[in-house]
Structure formats: C-alpha cells, structure tokens
Amino acid sequence: MNPATSQSLFFQHLKSHVPPHKALVEEVAELLGISTDSAYRRIRGEKPLDLGELQQLAAHYKVSLDQLLNLQSDAVLFTGKPVASSPVTLESWLTHMLGQLQLMNSFGKRHLYYLLKDIPPFYHFQIPELAEFKMFFWMKSILHYDSLKGVRFRFGDPQYDAGHALCQRIVALYHEMPTTEIWNAESVNSTLRQIEFYHEAGAFASADDARLLYEKLAELLESIEYQAEIGVKCILKQPNSNRLPYRLFVNELILGDNTLLVELNDIRLTYLNHSVLHFLGTRDEGFNDFMFANMDNLMKKSTLVSGVGEKERNQFFNAIRQNIQQRAKTL
Known part of the structure; x- marks a missing residue:
C-alpha cells in the first residue's frame, strides 16, 4: 500500500471519531493550525503528513499507531480520564x-x-x-x-x-x-x-x-x-x-x-x-x-x-x- 493510500485510510479512520455534526476538515485545520485547503490536501493524500502532524492527530483522536501502520501487536489502546496528578472530584x-x-x-x-x-x-x-x-x-x-x-x-x-x-x-x-x-x-x-x-x-x-x-x-x-x-x-x-x-x-x-x-x-x-x-x-x-x-x-x-x-x-x-x-x- 502506497503512503498516499495509507494516509487517506488514516483520515477515513479519524472521520469515525468525529461527531456527525462536525466537519473533519475543519477539525484538522484547527488542530494543525493550517488552512482548510491545506487540510483537504492532506485528507485526500495529496500532501504527506509529517511525523509531528501524525503524532498530534493520533494523540488528539486517541488512535493507535500500531493499528495505523498494520503492526502485529497484542496491545489494545484504551483511553481514560483519571490520572494521579489530577485528583477527581x-x-x-x-x-x-x-x-x-x-x-x-x-x-x-x-x-x-x-x-x-x-x-x-x-x-x-x-x-x-x-x-x-x-x-x-x-x-x-x-x-x-x-x-x-x-x-x-x-x-x-x-x-x-x-x-x-x-x-x-x-x-x-x-x-x-x-x-x-x-x-x-x-x-x-x-x-x-x-x-x-x-x-x-x-x-x-x-x-x-x-x-x-x-x-x-x-x-x-x-x-x-x-x-x-x-x-x-x-x-x-x-x-x-x-x-x-x-x-x-x-x-x-x-x-x-x-x-x-x-x-x-x-x-x-x-x-x-x-x-x-x-x-x-x-x-x-x-x-x-x-x-x-x-x-x-x-x-x-x-x-x-x-x-x-x-x-x-x-x-x-x-x-x-x-x-x-x-x-x-x-x-
């Protein structure tokens, strides 16, 4: 699978994490601090994501990079709010x-x-x-x-x-x-x-x-x-x-x-x-x-x-x- 196709599949996966009333392109543009036109080019695979952008998007949407890169792993990614440094009220x-x-x-x-x-x-x-x-x-x-x-x-x-x-x-x-x-x-x-x-x-x-x-x-x-x-x-x-x-x-x-x-x-x-x-x-x-x-x-x-x-x-x-x-x- 070529990099452009992998990137397009990545954004398809991200789209499933976005509530129906929100637009993926607008969220990506805001998160990365870029124009919507630049966001569209990344989503379509016309412009490659750099590692910093990939990490930022994966962290925000809590996406496993193992899954993205098709790595064989027994790990399952879970997300949760409580951390020791932030006491829960x-x-x-x-x-x-x-x-x-x-x-x-x-x-x-x-x-x-x-x-x-x-x-x-x-x-x-x-x-x-x-x-x-x-x-x-x-x-x-x-x-x-x-x-x-x-x-x-x-x-x-x-x-x-x-x-x-x-x-x-x-x-x-x-x-x-x-x-x-x-x-x-x-x-x-x-x-x-x-x-x-x-x-x-x-x-x-x-x-x-x-x-x-x-x-x-x-x-x-x-x-x-x-x-x-x-x-x-x-x-x-x-x-x-x-x-x-x-x-x-x-x-x-x-x-x-x-x-x-x-x-x-x-x-x-x-x-x-x-x-x-x-x-x-x-x-x-x-x-x-x-x-x-x-x-x-x-x-x-x-x-x-x-x-x-x-x-x-x-x-x-x-x-x-x-x-x-x-x-x-x-x-």
Whole structure:
C-alpha cells in the first residue's frame, strides 16, 4: 500500500471519531493550525503528513499507531480520564459522564449495552434521596474528601445542589438512548450493603435515614419493573416521548462487571469499569468484536423479561423486594 493510500485510510479512520455534526476538515485545520485547503490536501493524500502532524492527530483522536501502520501487536489502546496528578472530584466525574452521554447522543443510530454488577447510577439519580446518598458515599468512601471526615450523612445538604443539576441532565441523556441491560438478582446488593454499613457505623444523622433509603430503593425498583413491563425507556414510570426501546435480561449465573458496550452508527466502543467509579474505553475493532460476541452469547443464555416473560419478571423483582424488606426489618 502506497503512503498516499495509507494516509487517506488514516483520515477515513479519524472521520469515525468525529461527531456527525462536525466537519473533519475543519477539525484538522484547527488542530494543525493550517488552512482548510491545506487540510483537504492532506485528507485526500495529496500532501504527506509529517511525523509531528501524525503524532498530534493520533494523540488528539486517541488512535493507535500500531493499528495505523498494520503492526502485529497484542496491545489494545484504551483511553481514560483519571490520572494521579489530577485528583477527581464528584463534579468533574459527573461532568465527564455527561460529556460521554452527549457524545453518544450526537449519533443518529445508537444503542447502549450494560452488563450490570450494580444498579446503574442513572437510576439512582432519578430519586433525590438516593442520589444524595450515593454522592455522599462516593465523596466520603471512594474519592476520600477530607471535608467529610467524621461527618454524618443528612438529606438536603446544600453541597449536593451542583451534583443534582448534573444528575438530572445525565438522566435525561441516558433516557435518549435505546438500551439493553443484563441484570442479576445480586445487582442491588452493593447499594444495600452501603446503606447497612453506614447505619451500623452510625454515619446517618437520623436513625430513620436508613429506613427511608430502603423505601426509596424499593420505589426505584418498582419504576424499573414498570419500564421492563412496557419495554420503553422511562423516568419514574414516565415513558420517553420517543418511546425508545428498553430490553432487560436476567442471568441467574453471571454477575456482571459494569461493562458498557456502545454502538454509534458503524462505530463500536467498549468501556471497562475500574477503581469503582471510572472507565477505560477503546475503539479497537478486534477487541470490540470479541466483547460484542461475548455480550450476544450472554443474552442468548439469559432470560428476556422486558415486554414478555411476565412470570419470570415478577419472580425476579419480587426476590429483590424481599431482599430489601429483610434488610429493613433488621433496623
């Protein structure tokens, strides 16, 4: 393959990284500090890229040069935000999540696949009490805010105001995406353990706070059950205006790991969860083909309970409700 052809293929690959509402030539011109005419000549392969330009474009779009040069390598390129030199705050984490969802929703054809270990935060964010508890838990126990040492959780604290605003925007964007989720009955357990731990540690300002959280969690599960029943994305039983499809599978053998797979037009992405809150993403075609094949296999070995399977759906959600009720009785 001659250099001009390789360069043209490189730009074709870059085009898949550019949101549909943006023009590749304008982005290239801006990144390289050149005219649009010069950018066009590079894109068409009429003018060769120098190594500095190649490095700049590859770094900006997070493209693997191994893949570009057809090098045989077992390496898979992942990208992710957190670095040790830049401590993550709750607001920066939520803002990053918002940005990812905005990017996904900029594509006409899109679908999100979620292999759950925990109830997705998009659901907790729908109920203020659960959202505040999760924000407190993340800030205190995961992000280690010094300001929360020795501080008890209380509802309605002004420190959650900025988070609430971001959470509502995140919820709205999540419900603009057709979604497939694979659940296990244990997917609720991490939230239950967090409530139980904080209660036993005396970290609630009121003795009734844990009871209220159990009640709100049961309310949330009822809403998710309704969403599964009608097979349409909902926010607290209010269907999306576009009635976007929602599929819920139950797998009794496999507890997921919070892996996210996304289809955006002809692009596939995989997001792997790490360090509780964070994700690493890749566009590597071979890796994504493997992950999507694995997800497809899991769905085939799971029970679809959205839209159909009323008996199985009732059994699944009743088991989770009983689990919540049993925890509440121990208070």
